[in-house]
Amino acid sequence: IVSRLISLYVSSFCSQGYFTSCQSGKLGIKLYRLVAVSFGLLCILQATLNISLRLWRYAEVTVVSQVLVDTIKTRWVYFSDRVYYISSTKKTWQDSRNDCLQKGADLMIINSKEEQLKDNVWIGLTDRETEGTWKWVDGTPLTTSYWAKNEPSKGFLGQREDCGEVMLHQMKENWNDKLCDEPNFWICEMNMIF
Ligand SMILES: [Ca+2]
Ligand SMILES: [Ca+2]
Numbered sequence: 001i002v003s004r005l006i007s008l009y010v011s012s013f014c015s016q017g018y019f020t021s022c023q024s025g026k027l028g029i030k031l032y033r034l035v036a037v038s039f040g041l042l043c044i045l046q047a048t049l050n051i052s053l054r055l056w057r058y059a060e061v062t063v064v065s066q067v068l069v070d071t072i073k074t075r076w077v078y079f080s081d082r083v084y085y086i087s088s089t090k091k092t093w094q095d096s097r098n099d100c101l102q103k104g105a106d107l108m109i110i111n112s113k114e115e116q117l118k119d120n121v122w123i124g125l126t127d128r129e130t131e132g133t134w135k136w137v138d139g140t141p142l143t144t145s146y147w148a149k150n151e152p153s154k155g156f157l158g159q160r161e162d163c164g165e166v167m168l169h170q171m172k173e174n175w176n177d178k179l180c181d182e183p184n185f186w187i188c189e190m191n192m193i194f
């Protein structure tokens, strides 16, 4: 069909005098080759384009899934109009707090029994200012507490335990005062109501 079309095309050009020497036979073969080569090139171009598009789609999907993985990796949890971040590494109480502040949050304040945790993490509770006077990081005094048995133990060998953590055990009362410089996991709390 293609060669038939080309010969028709060439003969019509010849009859209209577009070519100075109109040897339709030779010209037809040349044109046929030219179109065949062009057609081949077009196929290669399309194949390249298809592969490129697929690669681009793959890249796009890879980027999207990477964002998803990053979101999961960042360990943010939503609960009751608040967002909590649970760390995957350990830091001192102050470094943990600094990390929360950098994230626009602060160490978690346990305001209700719904927020009571079972995990080994720093919370935003300290008696660093005045020994025995526990305060939350927002300055509010501690009213409802969940100290574990024999806690707060205040420290040993002159080392003050001034930073609050919750502990990973099934007792309802599981808070512990701990040496602030000991590395621990931590939990940040961000208020989502602005
Ligand atoms: Ca809270
Ligand atoms: Ca203390």
Ligand SMILES: [Ca+2]
Pocket (backbone or CB within 6 Å): 151, 152, 153, 154, 155, 161, 176, 177, 178
């Ligand atoms: Ca203790």
